Amino acid sequence: MSQTSMIPEFVTRTSFIELDGRSRAQSLFDEGTWKELIDPFDQMSSPWLPMQGIAPQADDGCIVIKGKIGGMPAVAIALEGAFQGGSIGEVSGAKMTAALDLATRDSEAGKRTAAILLLETGGVRLQEANLGLAAVAEVISSVLALRPHAPVITLIAGTVGCFGGMSLAAGVSSYIVMTREARLGLNGPEVIEQESGIDEFDASDRALIWAIHGGEQRVGMGLADALVEDDAEKIKTVIRGYVHADLLSEYRSQQVDLYRDRIAALDTSEQIDPKSLRQKWGNETTGGLR
Amino acid sequence: MSEHVGLRGRTWFQVLTEKNQPASGDPGTVLATEAQIGGQTALFLCVVPDASSRFPCVRDGQVGLEEAFTLAHHIRSFIAEDREKPTSQKRPVIAIVDVKSQAYGRREETAGIFFAAAVSADAYASARMAGHPVISLIAGQAFSGGFLTHGYQANRILAFDDSGIVIHAMHKEAAARITRRSVSELEQLGHEIAPMSYDVRDYAKLGLLHKLLHVNDPQHPTAADIQAVTLELIDAIQDSRRGPTDLSNRIQSEAARQTRKAGIAVRAALEAQWQNA
Numbered sequence: 001m002s003q004t005s006m007i008p009e010f011v012t013r014t015s016f017i018e019l020d021g022r023s024r025a026q027s028l029f030d031e032g033t034w035k036e037l038i039d040p041f042d043q044m045s046s047p048w049l050p051m052q053g054i055a056p057q058a059d060d061g062c063i064v065i066k067g068k069i070g071g072m073p074a075v076a077i078a079l080e081g082a083f084q085g086g087s088i089g090e091v092s093g094a095k096m097t098a099a100l101d102l103a104t105r106d107s108e109a110g111k112r113t114a115a116i117l118l119l120e121t122g123g124v125r126l127q128e129a130n131l132g133l134a135a136v137a138e139v140i141s142s143v144l145a146l147r148p149h150a151p152v153i154t155l156i157a158g159t160v161g162c163f164g165g166m167s168l169a170a171g172v173s174s175y176i177v178m179t180r181e182a183r184l185g186l187n188g189p190e191v192i193e194q195e196s197g198i199d200e201f202d203a204s205d206r207a208l209i210w211a212i213h214g215g216e217q218r219v220g221m222g223l224a225d226a227l228v229e230d231d232a233e234k235i236k237t238v239i240r241g242y243v244h245a246d247l248l249s250e251y252r253s254q255q256v257d258l259y260r261d262r263i264a265a266l267d268t269s270e271q272i273d274p275k276s277l278r279q280k281w282g283n284e285t286t287g288g289l290r
Numbered sequence: 291m292s293e294h295v296g297l298r299g300r301t302w303f304q305v306l307t308e309k310n311q312p313a314s315g316d317p318g319t320v321l322a323t324e325a326q327i328g329g330q331t332a333l334f335l336c337v338v339p340d341a342s343s344r345f346p347c348v349r350d351g352q353v354g355l356e357e358a359f360t361l362a363h364h365i366r367s368f369i370a371e372d373r374e375k376p377t378s379q380k381r382p383v384i385a386i387v388d389v390k391s392q393a394y395g396r397r398e399e400t401a402g403i404f405f406a407a408a409v410s411a412d413a414y415a416s417a418r419m420a421g422h423p424v425i426s427l428i429a430g431q432a433f434s435g436g437f438l439t440h441g442y443q444a445n446r447i448l449a450f451d452d453s454g455i456v457i458h459a460m461h462k463e464a465a466a467r468i469t470r471r472s473v474s475e476l477e478q479l480g481h482e483i484a485p486m487s488y489d490v491r492d493y494a495k496l497g498l499l500h501k502l503l504h505v506n507d508p509q510h511p512t513a514a515d516i517q518a519v520t521l522e523l524i525d526a527i528q529d530s531r532r533g534p535t536d537l538s539n540r541i542q543s544e545a546a547r548q549t550r551k552a553g554i555a556v557r558a559a560l561e562a563q564w565q566n567a
Binding site for chain 2 (some may be wrong): 042048052097184192201223251269
């Protein structure tokens with residue numbers, strides 16, 4: 001038996017999830033082609049957090065990197081889940097919107113520039129409440145402005161997951177890529193338990209949480225496009241594929257009547273079983289582990 | 291206050307369109323109709339409470355799966371009907387907003403409410419980007435994912451100048467719990483920090499609103515109130531026809547230049563660095 005075959009794959013691979021937001025974004029680009037925009041030395045941080053006795057961060061938890069992926073122009077925007085839960089404030093939101101708008105401008109001028117959103121976020125930063133909510137509306141608008149010109153790829157690796165308003169930004173993306181450890185939903189389990197009671201959602205039931213919000217389920221039911229292993233090289237390859245992909249003639253979030261009919265067909269007299277929903281909605285063209 | 295969610299929305303839908311029943315085939319939680327305003331036909335949309343909804347978590351005026359897809363369906367049909375028209379003749383879409391929140395339910399999460407909300411936001415934004423003037427009239431509450439789904443993609447946002455109007459990311463009790471404050475601390479903070487405030491006059495300081503409208507009692511409008519609000523809606527339609535179809539007006543107002551200084555500086559810096567990267 002050769003030595004290499006005795007070493008399991010997970011020993012040699014680079015975990016993507018263990019990287020911070022900045023390293024994740026960097027890892028997607030061709031070597032030597034990327035540059036961070038408004039880096040921490042520019043000191044553009046939240047003006048609202050210090051007013052409330054909370055330490056701001058020099059990048060406001062949002063990292064913007066521009067460069068080339070497989071030779072094509074791209075911009076990656078990462079939310080750092082470790083800072084204030086990846087929450088969206090005025091500054092981080094403006095970084096996202098501005099980067100998307102500039103990608104649109106370049107794309108319209110003939111230099112197709114894809115955007116990759118690395119979303120680890122609980123949603124709106126409550127200390128900046130209404131400016132965070134407004135920022136989410138603007139990010140959604142800017143994603144939709146870019147989408148006809150260049151791919152917008154949402155990558156959710158975990159472990160924070162993508163919740164709250166930013167889940168709508170994921171929902172309007174051209175493609176969503178997730179790991180098994182990633183979660184995607186509008187309301188996190190704790191919020192539902194708090195608002196609607198433990199009978200509605202038991203937030204301590206981890207199996208239930210992953211059955212509903214987990215990457216395998218979201219890809220399996222056709223609401224996300226690719227399930228990837230927690231492997232930086234493999235993720236890079238999948239993202240490169242989408243950066244190079246042809247533009248689509250119709251995006252999932254335009255398929256109103258298909259999903260309206262699917263919702264109309266649901267039996268709501270009891271809770272919906274995630275597994276059977278996956279079988280009903282599952283799209284055979286998605287769902288494979290890459 | 292919360293027991294009145296939806297009543298004002300329904301009232302204003304009724305006085306502006308002379309209808310108050312869901313269209314055939316629609317759930318009881320969505321009011322949608324075409325009606326005349328200022329000599330043109332507009333699509334009016336409103337989400338209302340329905341105690342008999344088959345989705346329990348939307349019965350108090352929340353926005354859930356059926357609501358999002360129904361809104362999107364009407365907007366997409368409207369866009370399709372106007373596809374061949376020149377931009378100047380695309381008809382307006384008017385969202386009357388009085389929503390408690392998004393639906394906080396397990397059924398909704400399982401069936402992908404994040405996606406349903408995205409579909410509706412996409413439809414509203416697509417109407418705006420196609421040249422339809424999209425106007426939101428906030429008649430009551432506009433909370434969080436409910437507002438993102440229904441109304442926040444508008445070219446112009448109007449709201450009543452009234453203590454019953456609340457525009458926010460999360461209701462007070464939950465926001466207090468999550469940020470580890472008492473409700474009174476949170477209210478106090480709102481007076482000092484405009485984006486945290488639950489008062490619509492503080493919201494107006496953010497520069498996101500087109501106008502605050504003065505109506506004595508939004509739940510019981512007089513004929514004069516209705517006429518005045520109608521004129522304001524027509525004015526907002528005309529104003530948005532003159533402007534760009536993106537949301538850039540939200541950072542260009544005088545108020546935004548003050549309150550959203552940090553975000554505006556970020557945009558300028560990013561643009562400057564983008565060229566050389």
